[in-house]
Amino acid sequence: MLGYYIFVYMLPELTVKKSHMKKSKAVIATPSFRDFYTTPHRLSALGEKIVENILKRRGWKTRLLHFPTMEKQSLPLPQALAHLRTCLVPGEFGPTAFFSRYQRFGPSPADSAAMILNENPDAVFLSCFAFAYADDTLSLARQLKEQRPSVPVYAGGAGVSVLPEYFEAEECIDAVIAGEAEGALTSFLGENPGPDDGIGVPLVTTPSVKKDLWLTTILSRGCPRTCRFCANHLTQGRVFRTVPIEKFLSALQAFPEEIPLHINFEDDNLLLDKDYFFAVLEGIRSRFPRVDFSAENGMDYLLLDIGTLDRLIALGFRQFNLSMASLSPSILQDSHRQGDPEHLREILSYLQRKTIPSITYFICGLKQDTTQSVLESIRFLSRQPTRMGISLFYPVPGLPGFR
Numbered sequence: 001m002l003g004y005y006i007f008v009y010m011l012p013e014l015t016v017k018k019s020h021m022k023k024s025k026a027v028i029a030t031p032s033f034r035d036f037y038t039t040p041h042r043l044s045a046l047g048e049k050i051v052e053n054i055l056k057r058r059g060w061k062t063r064l065l066h067f068p069t070m071e072k073q074s075l076p077l078p079q080a081l082a083h084l085r086t087c088l089v090p091g092e093f094g095p096t097a098f099f100s101r102y103q104r105f106g107p108s109p110a111d112s113a114a115m116i117l118n119e120n121p122d123a124v125f126l127s128c129f130a131f132a133y134a135d136d137t138l139s140l141a142r143q144l145k146e147q148r149p150s151v152p153v154y155a156g157g158a159g160v161s162v163l164p165e166y167f168e169a170e171e172c173i174d175a176v177i178a179g180e181a182e183g184a185l186t187s188f189l190g191e192n193p194g195p196d197d198g199i200g201v202p203l204v205t206t207p208s209v210k211k212d213l214w215l216t217t218i219l220s221r222g223c224p225r226t227c228r229f230c231a232n233h234l235t236q237g238r239v240f241r242t243v244p245i246e247k248f249l250s251a252l253q254a255f256p257e258e259i260p261l262h263i264n265f266e267d268d269n270l271l272l273d274k275d276y277f278f279a280v281l282e283g284i285r286s287r288f289p290r291v292d293f294s295a296e297n298g299m300d301y302l303l304l305d306i307g308t309l310d311r312l313i314a315l316g317f318r319q320f321n322l323s324m325a326s327l328s329p330s331i332l333q334d335s336h337r338q339g340d341p342e343h344l345r346e347i348l349s350y351l352q353r354k355t356i357p358s359i360t361y362f363i364c365g366l367k368q369d370t371t372q373s374v375l376e377s378i379r380f381l382s383r384q385p386t387r388m389g390i391s392l393f394y395p396v397p398g399l400p401g402f403r
Helices: 046-057 079-087 109-117 131-147 164-168 181-188 232-236 245-254 270-287 306-315 329-334 341-353 371-382
Strands: 007-010 025-030 033-035 061-066 072-074 103-105 123-127 153-156 175-178 204-207 213-217 261-265 292-294 320-325 358-364 387-392
Touching: 025 046, 025 109, 033 131, 046 061, 046 123, 046 181, 061 109, 109 131, 123 131, 131 153, 131 164, 153 181, 164 175, 175 181, 245 270, 270 306, 306 341, 320 341, 341 358, 358 371, 371 387
Parallel strands: 025 061, 025 123, 123 153, 153 175, 213 261, 261 292, 320 358, 358 387
Antiparallel strands: 007 175, 033 103, 072 103, 204 213
């Protein structure tokens, strides 16, 4: 089941039968990390919620600690990033001031470890959702081992899955659980998959400023496309799979029908199966008549047409986040990605006529990018009826053309 890129790396001292693992209390933690910015959508912790659900179904008591949401503090710029010093404007503010200072999002590794160990766990599962935060994850693991060496520390998540051996080499990590949690974690626990162990249905709730309920979830896994800048396949494989509609709608029954509900889908490629997606939306709306939707991670505008837009708007989409990748034909070709600026213009113009807001993202920093190519994308989008989003590209282990 879900046999795509699923590996479990065990250190020698953990070659005991995993079925004898003590099922008592587990802490699932997202380590704090250092960066210039973050957003609530990047911190939805969907993977951690899936891990928690798997453990609970097997009799564990759990506590989920999502450290990046707790606090933030400014940090001095490390030497490795000294070349960015001239790009930072002290005291900068406003809608474009995302990268004004280097920060830690969440408590220090020492304080985080103390909070985890205060729960008296029998095991700690650390989730690293991006390889950029690998060293932050290891810093927390070292603190856990320093403060209480007897507690086993396991590491998983997308950041671990792209280069498991980087974590396996560290003494502070007792086991590396790489790949999709539904398969890899179940195997690690030494148990056979149960009837509820298909693709998980993580539902993460956040109260919004409008006092309704903001729900973040994901419906699909895997992607058959070969975009060179995307690491999705390194964890989820290239076979597109979806949550059974009945399973997803059943999970929503935990919420009262009368509540104003907003659902954000974090999927990469929902429109690859439009019939499925429309069936999901119609099923949700039949139970929650006041629901509306967004897809904050972006939709491929090439999979949209006027008819699809009309149907999505009628079902409750109030904003569209679109992914352009690049305006440059040569960069798109090198990235194994397609583009059609005229089609994008048509989509954006139609949304404007329907008074539906949009944000269009392009990627800055692809292998062939230059200052000129970035400016061309900015100029193009500045002339369209859309807000502009710049997604910074960084290579991760496993992507072609990078070491």
